[in-house]
Amino acid sequence: MVASLIRFSRSLALRWPLVAAAAFLLSMLFLIGNLYTSQVELRQNADARLVSIGEARATEINDFLTERRQAAARLAASEDISNYFSNLDLGMSIKYGLFANLAAIELRFQATLDQEKYQGQATYLRLAFFDRDGAPQVDVGSSSAATSSLARNNLTEPSVQIDDKRRLIMASAPVIQKAKTRGKVETVSSLNLLSSLVSTNDLGQPREFLLGDDGEVLLPIEREHSAVVAQASSLAALPSGRIQALSNLNAPELKGYLALRSPVAGTRLSVLRLASEDELYGGTLSPASVFYLGLFAIVLFVLAIGFERMRQNAARLQIKFVESNRHRAELAENNLALSQEIRRREAIEADLHRQSEALDKSNSELRIAAAAFNAQEGMIVTDTKGVILSANRAFVSLTGYTAEELVRQTARLFRSHRRDAEFYRGMWNSVRLTGGWQGEMSLRTKSGEHCARWLTISAVKNETGDVTNYIGSYYDISKLKHAEEKIQELAYFDQLTGLPNRVLLIDRVRQALNANVRSSSYGALLFIDLDNFKTLNDSLGHHMGDMLLKSAAQRISHCVRTDDTVARFGGDEFVVLLANLGTQKAKAAALQTEAIGEKILGAFTNAFQLDTYEYPCTPSIGVTLISPEDRNIDELLKRADLAMYDAKTAGRNGLRFFDPAMQTMITARAALEADLREDLKQERLLLHYQPQVDHEGRLLGAEALARWPHAQKGMISPSEFIPVAESTGLILPLGALMLKTACHQLARWSTDPATERLTVAINVSALQMRQKTFVEEVRAMVEQTGANPHRLKIELTESTLVSNVDDVIAKMDRLKAIGIGFSLDDFGTGYSSLSYLKRLPLDQLKIDRSFVKDVLVDPNDAAIAQMIIALSKSLGLAVIAEGVETEEQYAFLAQHGQLNYQGYLFGRPLPPADFESLARAFSPRRRSKQVHGSVDRTYA
Numbered sequence: 001m002v003a004s005l006i007r008f009s010r011s012l013a014l015r016w017p018l019v020a021a022a023a024f025l026l027s028m029l030f031l032i033g034n035l036y037t038s039q040v041e042l043r044q045n046a047d048a049r050l051v052s053i054g055e056a057r058a059t060e061i062n063d064f065l066t067e068r069r070q071a072a073a074r075l076a077a078s079e080d081i082s083n084y085f086s087n088l089d090l091g092m093s094i095k096y097g098l099f100a101n102l103a104a105i106e107l108r109f110q111a112t113l114d115q116e117k118y119q120g121q122a123t124y125l126r127l128a129f130f131d132r133d134g135a136p137q138v139d140v141g142s143s144s145a146a147t148s149s150l151a152r153n154n155l156t157e158p159s160v161q162i163d164d165k166r167r168l169i170m171a172s173a174p175v176i177q178k179a180k181t182r183g184k185v186e187t188v189s190s191l192n193l194l195s196s197l198v199s200t201n202d203l204g205q206p207r208e209f210l211l212g213d214d215g216e217v218l219l220p221i222e223r224e225h226s227a228v229v230a231q232a233s234s235l236a237a238l239p240s241g242r243i244q245a246l247s248n249l250n251a252p253e254l255k256g257y258l259a260l261r262s263p264v265a266g267t268r269l270s271v272l273r274l275a276s277e278d279e280l281y282g283g284t285l286s287p288a289s290v291f292y293l294g295l296f297a298i299v300l301f302v303l304a305i306g307f308e309r310m311r312q313n314a315a316r317l318q319i320k321f322v323e324s325n326r327h328r329a330e331l332a333e334n335n336l337a338l339s340q341e342i343r344r345r346e347a348i349e350a351d352l353h354r355q356s357e358a359l360d361k362s363n364s365e366l367r368i369a370a371a372a373f374n375a376q377e378g379m380i381v382t383d384t385k386g387v388i389l390s391a392n393r394a395f396v397s398l399t400g401y402t403a404e405e406l407v408r409q410t411a412r413l414f415r416s417h418r419r420d421a422e423f424y425r426g427m428w429n430s431v432r433l434t435g436g437w438q439g440e441m442s443l444r445t446k447s448g449e450h451c452a453r454w455l456t457i458s459a460v461k462n463e464t465g466d467v468t469n470y471i472g473s474y475y476d477i478s479k480l481k482h483a484e485e486k487i488q489e490l491a492y493f494d495q496l497t498g499l500p501n502r503v504l505l506i507d508r509v510r511q512a513l514n515a516n517v518r519s520s521s522y523g524a525l526l527f528i529d530l531d532n533f534k535t536l537n538d539s540l541g542h543h544m545g546d547m548l549l550k551s552a553a554q555r556i557s558h559c560v561r562t563d564d565t566v567a568r569f570g571g572d573e574f575v576v577l578l579a580n581l582g583t584q585k586a587k588a589a590a591l592q593t594e595a596i597g598e599k600i601l602g603a604f605t606n607a608f609q610l611d612t613y614e615y616p617c618t619p620s621i622g623v624t625l626i627s628p629e630d631r632n633i634d635e636l637l638k639r640a641d642l643a644m645y646d647a648k649t650a651g652r653n654g655l656r657f658f659d660p661a662m663q664t665m666i667t668a669r670a671a672l673e674a675d676l677r678e679d680l681k682q683e684r685l686l687l688h689y690q691p692q693v694d695h696e697g698r699l700l701g702a703e704a705l706a707r708w709p710h711a712q713k714g715m716i717s718p719s720e721f722i723p724v725a726e727s728t729g730l731i732l733p734l735g736a737l738m739l740k741t742a743c744h745q746l747a748r749w750s751t752d753p754a755t756e757r758l759t760v761a762i763n764v765s766a767l768q769m770r771q772k773t774f775v776e777e778v779r780a781m782v783e784q785t786g787a788n789p790h791r792l793k794i795e796l797t798e799s800t801l802v803s804n805v806d807d808v809i810a811k812m813d814r815l816k817a818i819g820i821g822f823s824l825d826d827f828g829t830g831y832s833s834l835s836y837l838k839r840l841p842l843d844q845l846k847i848d849r850s851f852v853k854d855v856l857v858d859p860n861d862a863a864i865a866q867m868i869i870a871l872s873k874s875l876g877l878a879v880i881a882e883g884v885e886t887e888e889q890y891a892f893l894a895q896h897g898q899l900n901y902q903g904y905l906f907g908r909p910l911p912p913a914d915f916e917s918l919a920r921a922f923s924p925r926r927r928s929k930q931v932h933g934s935v936d937r938t939y940a
């Protein structure tokens with residue numbers, strides 16, 4: 001118990017600020033409690049004092065009023081008045097008796113008026129005696145103080161009235177004689193007499209007011225305290241005898257004032273006493289102040305607790321800080337020891353790890369080596385001299401040798417001998433210098449086969465770095481090689497024929513040029529184009545075309561040596577490179593090349609068997625020699641191409657050598673193209689019109705044929721510039737210009753009776769027909785020029801129809817819908833297919849002039865002409881024979897049907913004006929005359 005007391009007191013000593021704060025708080029609360037009680041008492045005393053003062057004031061006023069009432073009563077009961085009434089009752093007249101009585105009363109009243117004083121002032125202003133009828137019998141004092149109310153005579157008891165307007169106190173008392181009211185006495189005093197009872201404050205301001213019950217301020221007279229006057233009705237309504245704060249009244253001047261209303265007993269008056277709080281409670285504390293004082297003490301206490309807490313925390317932190325410093329020092333010591341221990345252990349562990357890793361590595365290496373050795377790839381292990389020590393299963397099965405056969409052998413056993421000794425020396429040098437080698441190697445098996453392998457030779461070294469063994473692994477690259485070969489093949493060989501393609505050919509030509517420089521010998525290039533291949537391809541289909549190309553490739557290849565190159569250059573073009581003809585003489589080289597060319601031509605003598613078709617096909621061959629000086633491959637190819645073109649124009653199925661004169665032709669052709677382009681731009685090309693007649697020789701119309709009047713060269717033949725236009729695309733602007741000219745011509749002719757019924761046939765090339773906008777362009781031109789579309793005929797060649805025939809038919813249908821007619825030109829020269837012929841919306845077939853030319857001498861041509869006439873009849877088409885020059889040709893054709901005709905016999909192509917003259921003069925009977933008379937002045 002004692003010990004715990006000691007502990008408690010120690011802990012208190014430690015917490016002295018808290019104890020001091022608690023003691024302070026307790027004493028403060030005690031003091032504040034006492035203060036509060038005393039302040040409350042003081043306030044109550046002040047209140048009581050105020051109440052008693054108020055009551056005293058009210059009593060004083062009441063006393064004054066009571067005195068006035070009693071005074072009036074005394075006067076009413078005076079002997080003089082009693083005598084008066086007695087004499088009156090006795091019938092005494094005024095003159096002889098009553099007058100004396102009244103004079104006595106008056107004397108009394110006057111004496112009272114003069115003598116009665118209140119606080120040094122005359123108590124009464126007026127005294128009056130009224131008889132029962134209210135008639136004044138005696139009236140002394142200021143008559144102005146009298147009021148009518150004094151006349152009332154129904155009084156039974158004394159009373160006091162306040163006339164606040166006139167500020168008068170009127171007391172009345174009845175005159176009772178023999179128990180009967182015979183009159184009354186009234187006294188009038190000034191209300192100001194009470195002013196002395198209403199006190200003012202130290203500054204002379206009123207602090208007491210006499211209020212009527214309606215709230216009028218009766219006193220003080222000055223009524224200076226306007227706020228009280230303004231608030232009088234509220235103040236008069238205050239509960240009596242209780243001190244009220246005026247803070248809730250709407251009067252700022254009365255803020256801070258307290259009021260007490262004390263009623264004057266028996267009257268409607270009350271005394272209002274105002275006192276400021278300071279005045280009343282000055283020197284005392286308000287409960288709020290006491291409360292805040294207490295609160296302040298409590299806050300101080302709380303702060304003291306907070307301070308104490310902080311002080312304790314700081315002390316605790318200080319202790320902890322010291323503690324932690326001590327721990328840290330200990331920890332640092334321990335850490336040092338620990339890290340030394342860790343380092344020691346780490347070193348041991350690393351050592352162990354190294355040992356274990358080395359063990360793992362050697363184990364895994366062993367495993368890998370074992371696995372690798374038994375892998376799919378062939379492996380051998382040799383000693384440093386290359387003697388095989390062991391071979392894995394894969395190697396045994398790859399080479400076909402048994403393991404026993406391989407051991408103690410060297411790699412020479414399965415070398416393919418495709419590499420020379422130099423190669424092997426280099427390989428072993430690399431192994432010795434770098435410890436390894438790798439590269440492609442052909443391996444020969446026991447059965448003599450060669451397999452492509454990727455050989456990797458690795459040197460195995462011992463701990464001291466000396467080579468102990470070599471490991472050779474043979475990775476199978478046959479698939480890789482195969483893919484590589486395939487890529488090579490795709491890149492350099494034509495997939496259809498298996499021949500070298502253009503890329504490889506050019507490479508070989510380049511090699512040949514280099515080699516020929518060294519040997520100064522000649523080579524040759526043969527450019528071979530299959531005649532009419534396109535027609536076959538388009539008519540019988542690509543499949544047949546492909547078959548022909550493959551067979552042709554074989555036939556050409558059989559005509560040359562293996563050292564020569566036969567390449568497919570593209571489409572139906574082949575190029576043969578005779579790299580080295582083994583001669584330094586051009587003539588000998590030309591003879592050799594010609595022999596090979598003839599051989600190739602001979603190889604095409606027999607028709608090709610394409611499925612069930614026997615298809616005759618001939619080549620056109622262009623040859624150029626490659627001299628030791630030649631360098632430009634493009635130039636060489638161009639030369640061979642030109643020679644081939646020459647062979648074609650010479651009638652196909654032939655061979656032509658490049659002639660330097662051809663170069664001139666090439667240049668001329670280029671110049672022609674440039675001129676044509678320019679003249680087309682300037683619209684310098686014209687149309688001539690060749691008559692077309694019916695079977696009776698009546699003029700039907702004309703074929704419009706292009707004419708080019710060249711500024712320097714004169715009129716150039718269409719057979720010269722049309723192929724140039726076709727090959728350069730100029731045929732499109734040319735065709736458009738010819739269409740425009742023909743349409744304008746038609747429109748003009750339509751206004752002349754001699755020509756209005758004539759038709760105009762225009763030639764439209766395949767390229768034009770392939771244009772997407774062709775139909776729209778023709779329509780637009782017809783509309784623009786006003787030409788009658790029913791008089792316009794389009795001549796198409798068979799080549800137009802062989803590709804994309806559906807598109808051509810659709811276009812023809814659309815043009816036919818507006819009235820344009822169609823004629824199939826050169827019919828019989830190509831591979832006309834009856835199947836599409838039936839589908840074409842044609843109006844006419846044209847027998848080519850090549851058949852007409854020999855129709856009388858060549859039974860084949862005659863048969864073809866007859867067949868075309870019969871075919872036209874069966875298809876319901878008109879037929880026109882062109883190139884009719886003689887009456888005999890005409891007669892022959894005429895006997896086979898009703899044909900139309902075109903040819904020199906009826907008229908040559910003429911300029912428009914000449915044609916119009918001809919049309920006007922034309923009559924069937926004058927036909928032959930006209931034939932001779934009409935001159936094609938085109939090329940004159």
Ligand SMILES: Nc1nc2c(ncn2[C@@H]2O[C@H](COP(=O)(O)O[C@H]3[C@@H](O)[C@H](n4cnc5c(=O)[nH]c(N)nc54)O[C@@H]3COP(=O)(O)O)[C@@H](O)[C@H]2O)c(=O)[nH]1
Binds near residue numbers: 764905
């Ligand atoms: N795409 C276009 N081709 C056109 C156009 N204008 C002409 N051509 C074609 O050019 C080729 C050569 O034409 P041309 O030299 O005008 O020869 C024509 C006639 O003059 C000629 N002919 C007519 N009758 C006879 C005759 O009795 N004997 C004879 N030796 N020749 C004759 O035939 C050519 C008309 O042939 P064709 O068109 O096949 O009816 C020629 O192929 C023209 O088609 C053009 O504007 N666009």
